[in-house]
Amino acid sequence: MKSTTRGTLAVIVTGVAAAVGATATPAAAVGTVPVPVPLEGVSNSLNTEMPKAGLNLPLPTPGAPDGPRYVTGRLLPDRTLPQLPLHGALPGAGLSTPVPHLLGDGFDHVGVDAPASHLRTLAPGLSLDAPLTPPDPDRFGLPDLKLPRAGVLAPALQTVPAADLGLGPGF
Incomplete structure (x- = not known):
């Protein structure tokens, strides 16, 4: 060749x-790992229909924090302790169970499907300011006193969970 x-x-x-x-x-x-729940062995050994189940386990991944920023008129930077973003997913599940017919042979099923949904979070952060002002040229370069400032940056959680409940023929 x-x-x-x-x-x-x-x-x-x-x-x-x-x-x-x-x-x-x-x-x-x-960002999840599918994990099937093996129930086929129980179904074969008991010679009956067993529920089907599957899970989605999340894999959280940390993001890059938005670092401290210099602000004019402050000695310490804004966001002294930055917020850490974390991306991942809510755990998902898929469950289905057989429902036997009252008359005749066969099965129907009832199922719940709750897919994994995106999850974005921000850890709490901290913003501090010193009790001194920057050097003042009118006071020969000496700083003035002021009240110290401390602020907590609120954590955030953002997701849109969903689920579907269904009833249908067959299994």
Whole structure:
């Protein structure tokens, strides 16, 4: 096989692998790990239909904090202790259980689907100011006294949870 043919084949295989890898599941896009609950063994041993369950466990990832900023007229920077952002997801769950027919054979199902949803948080921060002003040229470079300032930057939590309750034929 010629080197140009091998190179072309390598490019095609790489492109196909990238295209397959680009189609990530929604749970992976949110930052969760799907965890199936294996109940097939119980179903086979008891010869009956068992509920189906699956969970999505979150993978929190810390972000870069918005660092301290210099403010004119203050000795200490604003946001002395910056807020740390944390991104992740709320845990998700998918539960489905069989409901037997009263007359005849077969099963219907009742299910709850609560997908993982994005979660953005900010840890509390702290903003301080010293009890001195910057050097004053009118006082020969000496600072004036002032009241100290302290402020707590409030934490934040942002998410939109959702769930779906369904009843349907089959299992």
